[in-house]
Amino acid sequence: MEKRVLFISGSLRHDGFNTQLLRRASRYLSASVSCSFLDYRGLPLLDQDLEFPEPDAVRHVRNEVSAADALWIGSPEYNHSYSGALKNLIDWLSRPVVPGDYSTAAGRGKLVAMSSVAGSSGGSFSLGRLRELLAMLGCSVIEEETLVALGERFGQAALTLLPEEEAALLRECDALLSCLS
Ligand SMILES: Cc1cc2nc3c(=O)[nH]c(=O)nc-3n(C[C@H](O)[C@H](O)[C@H](O)COP(=O)(O)O)c2cc1C
Numbered sequence: 001m002e003k004r005v006l007f008i009s010g011s012l013r014h015d016g017f018n019t020q021l022l023r024r025a026s027r028y029l030s031a032s033v034s035c036s037f038l039d040y041r042g043l044p045l046l047d048q049d050l051e052f053p054e055p056d057a058v059r060h061v062r063n064e065v066s067a068a069d070a071l072w073i074g075s076p077e078y079n080h081s082y083s084g085a086l087k088n089l090i091d092w093l094s095r096p097v098v099p100g101d102y103s104t105a106a107g108r109g110k111l112v113a114m115s116s117v118a119g120s121s122g123g124s125f126s127l128g129r130l131r132e133l134l135a136m137l138g139c140s141v142i143e144e145e146t147l148v149a150l151g152e153r154f155g156q157a158a159l160t161l162l163p164e165e166e167a168a169l170l171r172e173c174d175a176l177l178s179c180l181s
Contacts, residue, residue, distance in 0.1 A: 003069040004033065005034070005035050006036055006064055006070070007023075007037045007038065007072050010073065010076050010085060011085075018116065019074065021074055029177070033177070033180060036068075038064050040061050042060075043057050046088055046095075054097070061093070062092075066106045070110070072176070073086070074115050074116065076118055077116060077125060078126070081129050082133075093105060093106045094136070108137055109138045112141045115148075118150065119150055144171055144175040146168045147168070
């Protein structure tokens, strides 16, 4: 059966650079695997009073993540870390579906690829922290990362990639495909 990659942008803004980079990766990967994007705009802030029974929006993201063979997370960098929206999503995915049984958490043990488009750092702080967070969930995060430091591209609407960034993205796509095969 065709493998599924679920793309998750940590930026909620439409056409944010991270979403654009994910779309680019999905164009490369879609020749070999099924690609879809997670819409988690309706997810409530995690509140333990809301956990059981799970809200519809939570069930939706859990089902999407459970059905995926791999996740590709595109993380912006906010104050040297990942976005609050992404942290909230991962917090929900870390929680058990069956009360007390953490093996039922939708995000547990997932194969994950990561990329970041950010200001001067290219998102290296954000991805470092994200790697630590995902390790807590027992995820297998692939070594390859695509980092894009915007520099003069900051004010542009469309993301253009330098040749080395394009090459890093292709290497990461290949690495993910080899993990999936
Ligand atoms: C609240 C906030 C904090 C930011 N902090 C950083 C930072 O620490 N390092 C960095 O390189 N860029 C930082 N940026 C710039 C964003 O990473 C950059 O605008 C990125 O393109 C946003 O992602 P998006 O285009 O996918 O929405 C920050 C932006 C915001 C809104």
